[in-house]
Amino acid sequence: MRIQFQLPKERFTAAEERRARVTVRNEGTAPVEFPDPFRNADQSLTYTLTGPQYPEGLSVTWRSFYLRNPAYPLIQDEPPRIRLDSGQAIESTLNLFEWMPATRPGRYRLNARLTHDAFTATATPIEFDIVPSTASAASLGFDVDAPYPQHVSAVWLQEMSGQPLLMLSGHNDSDAEETGGVSSSAATVMGPVEPGSTDVMYPWSNDPQGDSPARWFVWRKGALLLALMDPATTQNPFRFDLGEPPERVVRPALQTVTGELFVPVVAAGGRSLRLIRFHSTFDATDITPGQEVGRVPLPGRPIAARATIQPASVGNGLSVLLVEQALGGLDVHHVRATTRGRLTRTASTLLRGMQALPQSEPGLWIDSAGRLNAALVVASVKDPRRPVLVELRYRPDGRLESPPRLKPLGALPVAARAAVVRYNTTFHRGGELTWAILLEDGTVLHQDTPRWHGPMKPRKPVAMPLELYISRDTYLLTVDPALGPTFEPLR
Numbered sequence: 345m346r347i348q349f350q351l352p353k354e355r356f357t358a359a360e361e362r363r364a365r366v367t368v369r370n371e372g373t374a375p376v377e378f379p380d381p382f383r384n385a386d387q388s389l390t391y392t393l394t395g396p397q398y399p400e401g402l403s404v405t406w407r408s409f410y411l412r413n414p415a416y417p418l419i420q421d422e423p424p425r426i427r428l429d430s431g432q433a434i435e436s437t438l439n440l441f442e443w444m445p446a447t448r449p450g451r452y453r454l455n456a457r458l459t460h461d462a463f464t465a466t467a468t469p470i471e472f473d474i475v476p477s478t479a480s481a482a483s484l485g486f487d488v489d490a491p492y493p494q495h496v497s498a499v500w501l502q503e504m505s506g507q508p509l510l511m512l513s514g515h516n517d518s519d520a521e522e523t524g525g526v527s528s529s530a531a532t533v534m535g536p537v538e539p540g541s542t543d544v545m546y547p548w549s550n551d552p553q554g555d556s557p558a559r560w561f562v563w564r565k566g567a568l569l570l571a572l573m574d575p576a577t578t579q580n581p582f583r584f585d586l587g588e589p590p591e592r593v594v595r596p597a598l599q600t601v602t603g604e605l606f607v608p609v610v611a612a613g614g615r616s617l618r619l620i621r622f623h624s625t626f627d628a629t630d631i632t633p634g635q636e637v638g639r640v641p642l643p644g645r646p647i648a649a650r651a652t653i654q655p656a657s658v659g660n661g662l663s664v665l666l667v668e669q670a671l672g673g674l675d676v677h678h679v680r681a682t683t684r685g686r687l688t689r690t691a692s693t694l695l696r697g698m699q700a701l702p703q704s705e706p707g708l709w710i711d712s713a714g715r716l717n718a719a720l721v722v723a724s725v726k727d728p729r730r731p732v733l734v735e736l737r738y739r740p741d742g743r744l745e746s747p748p749r750l751k752p753l754g755a756l757p758v759a760a761r762a763a764v765v766r767y768n769t770t771f772h773r774g775g776e777l778t779w780a781i782l783l784e785d786g787t788v789l790h791q792d793t794p795r796w797h798g799p800m801k802p803r804k805p806v807a808m809p810l811e812l813y814i815s816r817d818t819y820l821l822t823v824d825p826a827l828g829p830t831f832e833p834l835r
Contacts, residue, residue: 346371347456347467349438357477357502358447358826359511361530362440364454364470369433376428378460382436383423384410388459393444395452395474404443441530447826449476477504479511481807482821482829483596485546488710488769489655496813498829499546499561501537508541510534510561510578511828517815526819526831534561535578541565545607547599550656552771557625558603564593569634571605573624576631584620584634588612591645595705595809598653600660606685607634608664614645617664619685637685643692644668644675647700648720652708663716663742665706673698674722680742690742695734698722701781705809707765709775714740721753721763721779729756731763733779757799759784764810778818780834782806788820790834800835 350365368389370376381389387405394401426434446452452474456467482500495516501508513531520526543564549556561572567589571582586609594608594617605622619638624631648667654660662681667674674695681687699722706720716738723731733751738744761782768776780790787799788806804822807829811821819831 345465349470359531370428379423386423396448396450397446479828487552490552547597549599551601560605638687640687701763703762709767719765766812
């Protein structure tokens with residue numbers, strides 16, 4: 345009997361998927377019958393990984409992996425028996441990222457041993473490297489009006505030896521009771537991008553059923569707005585030249601159920617909002633340039649902004665909220681876009697005596713009636729350590745429905761470093777609001793802080809801009825330098 349391994353490459357980042365193909369072949373002259381070594385009850389095939397993280401070696405069988413992971417039920421007590429005639433083989437894959445997690449850089453060796461009453465087989469070892477790399481903060485992508493708590497996709501840049509890689513991973517908390525939080529898949533390397541790239545984004549969409557003919561990713565290099573979708577690659581993406589680097593790219597990018605991608609951009613100088621559109625489908629053969637489909641002047645330079653999209657049930661309209669620091673307080677501007685991209689500034693509201701918190705971002709949600717709900721955390725000009733939650737609601741025509749609602753949040757123990765507000769956008773819990781404030785001492789205040797008897801102390805660096813993942817629980821997005829996005833429950 346012979347065991348062989350095959351890996352797709354020799355060098356990996358710690359975050360990415362590592363799957364080894366495992367082949368067990370009968371190279372003898374007689375048939376052999378033995379328990380199936382690739383079933384979850386088996387403990388005859390032992391894998392051993394040795395390297396910087398496991399100098400003494402980490403050994404795992406199918407059975408031991410399933411027993412220590414409550415999210416994976418052990419459905420058999422004994423594996424079924426199989427027969428291999430001379431020359432026959434069976435194959436499976438070994439998920440090294442999940443079975444033998446390793447983040448320490450260096451050279452690793454994978455070995456295996458199959459033990460049976462009639463024979464013993466040892467694999468030819470295979471070696472691979474985990475290369476040092478550093479992750480940037482991730483961008484999270486959601487589907488508005490989704491029927492259930494959400495799986496979330498994350499995209500970010502991972503720099504390896506001076507080369508940034510565009511990375512993608514999936515996360516959910518469906519097994520939170522068993523695992524204690526958010527489960528994360530191994531990352532997929534989408535490809536290398538140019539050094540100096542920034543503003544990576546996974547779009548929000550209004551396609552919870554997955555009917556869209558496209559899946560986009562966005563980033564920026566200087567004045568170039570870049571997008572990835574078939575048939576493009578990260579080295580030959582869709583492009584739009586803004587002419588000069590923008591004041592800001594408004595988060596998130598927005599994808600419609602019809603596959604169009606819209607990216608709002610505050611132009612250089614901050615005095616106009618531009619809307620850039622990309623379009624493609626999975627069966628497209630040409631990489632067409634993006635187009636500017638709308639532009640509207642702004643009265644002043646925004647210091648905060650956010651975009652959102654309507655549920656598909658009420659159309660593909662977009663809304664952008666921009667916050668400007670004016671002489672009398674904060675000016676909040678609502679800009680609407682039609683499905684063709686025509687921009688209109690429909691309402692401006694002055695929040696007298698208020699100032700923005702540093703690096704703060706509003707939360708937006710369009711309900712099934714087409715009304716935009718917006719919220720942001722601000723502070724009094726007279727006392728910056730007394731934050732206020734401001735809620736605004738706009739009619740379907742884009743104008744303010746009623747005066748803003750202001751809710752004092754109490755005094756801050758130290759100055760604020762950043763703030764964020766997010767709505768739950770799922771169908772059944774749409775409109776539930778959560779806010780968080782990152783303080784200069786690194787702790788986090790949120791609406792449930794009194795219940796947890798003090799500010800939250802994140803275990804890992806907090807991602808900036810500040811971001812929340814709202815599902816069965818609410819999580820703060822943090823950054824593991826080696827693995828990328830991680831999530832910590834707001835406590």
